[in-house]
Amino acid sequence: MTKISLKFWRLSAAFEEVARTRLCESSGSEHSAAEEEKEKSEDLSELVDSFLERESGGEGDWCEERESEEESGSCYESKRYGAGLERKKQLLSLIGGEDEGGERRRIWAEVESAWRSLGSGSTEEFKRRVMSWLRHKGFDAGLCKSRWEKTAQSPAGDHQYIDVISTGTRYIVEISPAAQFTIARPTDHYASLLEDFPRILVLREDMLKAVLRLICAAMRESLKERGMHVPPWRRNAYLQAKWLGPYKRTANVVPATTKVGWAGRSLVGFETVQVSSNGCCRGELVRKEGFGADVVGNLNGMHL
Template structure:
């Protein structure tokens, strides 16, 4: 029987990753969005870059976790990396809508508290932004396990739609890229992040790519293994996979609460159709 080329196997695995990302448990009063052609391409490329299929007799783990950055990104110095990140995070990447959203988010954090890692914080932030007149939503992405080196996961973030443009709102985005034993150069990149990030999807995609490469370089320089949840494919899936979007002020009740006659009024829910 003819052997299937490794390249074909990798491509098939990449599309299988996307297929596993799509199915999500249904949420009450929430709408879903399918992957666009651009998002599909980005996820496939991320998967091909990060998840190598073992070739016969080959030490693929060494190639993947070894000198990948040096071979592909040797032309990009630390100063150039920082400058690229700074241009995406700074005023050069801003517009009037970004400044308005950022200002209202700062006010919202003062009102609801700045504990961005606390339970329900992002839903409270979304609610507050809606009260201020924004088309804000709480988005939850979810993706599955594809092989022994990948892990499933889910993530929540807030988005705002203005005149057909989708903005992602993140309080303490730098926290998503924190790692142990970070090098001095990597820490200097984290210090470039503002307390509140507001940006378009394409800008965030570039930031994730830059930080994923830098993250891997930092960890490998101190002989640390890069865990699955710190790989580019996993990081990309947080913001750029299929997601459910809700504008509900209260989280859905669990089935057990419904069957037990959970006492408590739920705020009216709103259904939005996305895409």
């Protein structure tokens, strides 16, 4: 009904415009009644033909006008395609760009070397071996474990990843990052975004935050196009909790046998890292002693 009303309004407005034009043209000149009626009929026929032709598939300015009224059809597809290209460009710039000093590139190169030497994997054991490799190469690397409680918007969860701290800057290292962003029935555009992710991702925290915003927007768009809802574990808040929420960090080459409690649960081999709400470290307690009695003695001095 709305579309019919809009068409009727446009056709009516066009008729009025022609009528005003005819009135201006006839002032100052004389026409017989028969000639005038014939000319009006021809003008009306041309106007209707033009209107119907434009309604049936015309583009250009009419396309832009229709887009402002409803985001559908070829105009909307063109706009969405342009937005998708811009998002892809921003994503590639973030995950493939360089930082000052080339520290990201050096970290990535060593993780790549570890990948080739140790084999692929995503388990805690493999990540710990990669972390140990980085420490052996002189990097301040650690194995981090984030954990968050259930909220009204997100389910509870935990995640393990590697980080490297260099001159006060924290870099997040994620192996096989695309696996963290898979969704059901992805569109071609979203699938192409996942293909852009390298098998090893090294990003500063601020860059990772920007990547998560972009990928979550693309997720919503893909799922919406498929007529599906966005699950809680694919929302921005949940994904940010994985890498940017509170975490505990260890630099132990092998898991310690002593369990450190955390909110009624246990963490094996992780040291205490106090973090603020935005994920920044306030302090870190590092255990350098051996295992056994020395470890128990150190745990007594921990403040959780």
